[in-house]
Amino acid sequence: MADSLRRLINNESCRILQEKLENWYKDYHINSCDQNLNRCCEIIEMNSMIQGQLFTILNQTAREGGHYAGVETIKSRLLPWLGTCFSSTTSGRPFETSLSLIQESIEKERQLREFASTRNHELQQLEKELNSTRLQLTLVQQDLKASQAQEESTLRNLDRLNDYEQQVQILKDEIAILGAQKSVLHSRLARSRSPSPRPCRSRSPSPLPLRSCSPGRARLTNAARHAHLVARFSEIYTQERLDAQNLLRTYIDDLEIVQRIIYVAAVESFHAAKMAFRQFKMRVRKTLSLTYSGPESLEDTVLDYIVRHEDLYDVQASVNEVIRAMNINPKISFPPEVDFIMISSLIRELCRVAFSMQTLVPPLDIAFGADGELFNESKYRRSYDSDFTAPLVVYHVWPALMENDSIIVKGEAVSKRGALWSRRSRSKSRSRSRSMSPILSHSASPSRTLLPRSRSPSPIRSGSPRL
DSSP: OHHHHHHHHHHTHHHHHHHHHHHHHHHTTTSOHHHHHHHHHHHHHHHHHHHHHHHHHHHHHHHHHOSSTTHHHIIIIIHHHHHHHTOSTTTHHHHHHHHHHHHHHHHHHHHHHHHHHHHHHHHHHHHHHHHHHHHHHHHHHHHHHHHHHHHHHHHHHHHHHHHHHHHHHHHHHHHHHHHHHHHHHHHHHHHHHOSOSOSSOOSSOOSSOOOOSSOOHHHHTHHHHHHHHHHHHHHIIIIIHHHHHHHHHTTOOOHHHHHHHHHHHHHHHHHHHHHHHHHHHHHHHHHHHHHOOOSSOHHHHHHHHHHHTGGGSOHHHHHHHHHHHHHTOTTOOOOTTSOGGGGHHHHHHHHHHHHHHTTSSSOEEEOOOOTTOBOOTTTEEEOTTSOTTOOBEEEEEEOOEEETTEEEEOEEEEEOTTHHHHHHHHHHHOOOOOSSSOOOSOOOOHHHHHTTSOOOOOHHHHSSOOO
8 A cells, every 4th residue: 555655646646737737727718618628638537547546545555454444434434425526417327336336345245244154153053963973973883883792692692592492401301211210110119019919910821911900090081181182172273263363364464364374383283293292202112111110011101101291392392393384384475574473372282282182092183184175064164254055175274173083073164166276276366356355375285285394194194193
């Protein structure tokens, strides 16, 4: 600013302007009109040059003072002067435009300052939120690490639990063996203390060991256990089966699929229980055969021992076997978000009843059933939504209970006309529907369900019970 002011002084523009004004004044009356106008324009040009230099000095001075310095002076002196001195019609419009531009510039500068302040405040808020988010992310990462560590610990605990379960099973087997040996030792001790070594021997000379005159516990309680187990089988049909059906209906709308799943669960439960009974009986027979020499037959003693120690039956292992078999059964479908373990209570009760039925003489078993077979009135009763004139069975709801070759408790089946043809069409289109529940292609035929698995022959397949 000082340099511009110095240059203005050194140029002596103001002195020259003053001299031109004085000369024009002296010659004003002598000059013609054109000469006076030329003199006036010349003076105006010099004045405008001086004003331009002065406005430059004004801008530099205001800039050196900062954003807010000189604002009041400009408002109180410069702006009113610009508005009053240059308000004529010839020269007022450009200065009014300049005034409005200056005012707009000041207003824009104020708005820019406010906007900058607002942006700074928003940036500070965003920075705070970012720091908070980073903190939350750190906490989430810590929780994730803790969850991973907990999961790894849980897996290790599950492995140890499996080892414990195997050890418990081994201990149960050892307890069963020790119990059998104890029973043998007690029987020997009782015979050694008996005053009469031949209380019930036959009069006929026979080199074979003579039997006891009284039957064992299993045969004495056979009739009572038979009646109880038959009643329990019917109770499972009327209570546990309906509970499982209502539970499955919350996930599956198709009643047929639900009934097929329950029927397959019943068939697989009997099969798993019979397999477990066979293995348990083999272990007991193998143990007792080493030291047994009592008056009763070995088979009766084995059966008595199983009846007394049914609590040693590992029903959970049979439940797991049933669920595993159902998961690979291609004839039934199930939503992926649920599991067959939902009906484990029904499977557990069926396994217990089926295991106990194998201790009866003769044992009880369920009847063989296949989709598309002829409906047998003595074997099944029709479901409420059946076609009572149809000769074929579409699918089974509940198996029949048999003793040898006689039906003692009827099962339940659904009969429809054209069952075989409808199954074929469903396997192609999967879109057939009926009045109450659509028949899907996932039919739970127990015979075809069990065939793909490599198991030993079962009375479910042959229609006759076995141990």
